[in-house]
Amino acid sequence: MLSPSLECLRSTGWTPWFTSPHSRPSGSLWRSPSSTTRATCRGTLTLLQVMREAGVHRLVYSSSATVYGAPQYLPADEQHPTGAGLTNPYGKTKYFCEQVMQDLAASDKEWRLVSLRYFNPVGAHPSGRIGEDPLGPPNNLMPFVAQVAVGKREELSVFGDDYNTPDGTGVRDYVHVVDLAEGHVMALDKAFSKSFRGYASYNLGTGRGVSVLEMIEAFCRASGKPVPYRVVGRRAGDVASVVASCSLAEEQLGWRARRDLQEMCEDAWRWQKLHPNGFRSCQ
Numbered sequence: 001m002l003s004p005s006l007e008c009l010r011s012t013g014w015t016p017w018f019t020s021p022h023s024r025p026s027g028s029l030w031r032s033p034s035s036t037t038r039a040t041c042r043g044t045l046t047l048l049q050v051m052r053e054a055g056v057h058r059l060v061y062s063s064s065a066t067v068y069g070a071p072q073y074l075p076a077d078e079q080h081p082t083g084a085g086l087t088n089p090y091g092k093t094k095y096f097c098e099q100v101m102q103d104l105a106a107s108d109k110e111w112r113l114v115s116l117r118y119f120n121p122v123g124a125h126p127s128g129r130i131g132e133d134p135l136g137p138p139n140n141l142m143p144f145v146a147q148v149a150v151g152k153r154e155e156l157s158v159f160g161d162d163y164n165t166p167d168g169t170g171v172r173d174y175v176h177v178v179d180l181a182e183g184h185v186m187a188l189d190k191a192f193s194k195s196f197r198g199y200a201s202y203n204l205g206t207g208r209g210v211s212v213l214e215m216i217e218a219f220c221r222a223s224g225k226p227v228p229y230r231v232v233g234r235r236a237g238d239v240a241s242v243v244a245s246c247s248l249a250e251e252q253l254g255w256r257a258r259r260d261l262q263e264m265c266e267d268a269w270r271w272q273k274l275h276p277n278g279f280r281s282c283q
């Protein structure tokens with residue numbers, strides 16, 4: 001199993017490797033926690049093993065704000081404890097992989113490992129040609145809202161309005177996918193910089209919290225379409241608020257999110273409107 005990957009790594013030699021979440025997780029991860037663990041942990045461990053065998057030591061890793069669990073303070077910075085009170089299996093796998101990378105970096109000074117803790121990636125490429133195409137009903141908020149706006153689904157279920165937040169609905173730090181992509185370029189620069197060795201993690205968010213109701217309102221404004229919704233019970237594993245402190249990424253990577261909520265909604269809507277059936281609409 002390892003040999004084709006090993007060959008590929010050896011031939012490229014210097015290439016840093018990314019590993020991404022196997023899919024946008026959420027409700028589905030509760031239905032099959034063991035496959036989430038298998039896909040995320042086994043894939044990362046195999047990749048690290050193959051990299052070591054091939055003498056490739058640079059990696060930009062896709063981690064998640066979920067490693068903070070229910071945050072003890074906000075905005076959560078990189079010093080915030082991780083691993084305690086994790087609310088879902090996906091967060092546990094990301095925490096575990098981060099721990100393995102820290103141990104590797106401590107055991108061998110050749111490693112240069114950069115872990116990016118994504119907050120809530122949303123939006124689409126501004127061209128409207130690349131966007132999110134969930135398989136089945138979307139588990140995450142923005143793609144669901146987009147499918148309601150385009151008429152594919154009747155209404156959104158708002159998971160709880162009794163949280164300790166300004167309007168009672170969950171607050172998250174949504175970040176435009178293009179900002180996120182730019183964060184990866186900066187992280188690559190870091191992995192290649194002469195002064196960097198070992199392991200570092202960075203939050204990628206905006207530092208601004210947005211509630212579910214604010215998101216619905218912003219999407220209606222961007223699309224000019226209504227988004228009917230109904231408040232239902234809380235979703236298992238959800239926390240009230242998660243907001244990033246991104247000053248470390250700004251200081252050490254030179255990265256800052258530049259796109260606001262309106263732009264996230266406009267770009268997601270452009271993609272959804274042009275591709276009501278996702279990538280199948282491209283054929």
Ligand SMILES: CC(=O)N[C@H]1[C@@H](OP(=O)(O)OP(=O)(O)OC[C@H]2O[C@@H](n3ccc(=O)[nH]c3=O)[C@H](O)[C@@H]2O)O[C@H](CO)[C@H](O)[C@@H]1O
Pocket residue numbers: 024025026027064066088090091119120121139140141142144156157158159160169170171172212235236237238
């Ligand atoms: C519990 C859970 O699975 N958390 C995952 C979900 O985080 P999040 O729960 O942060 O993201 P999300 O987009 O699923 O939900 C954002 C907010 O919208 C609310 N909401 C969401 C969908 C919906 O149909 N109605 C609704 O009200 C939800 O309760 C939350 O307050 O996605 C992240 C990636 O982006 C991480 O993978 C998290 O592990």
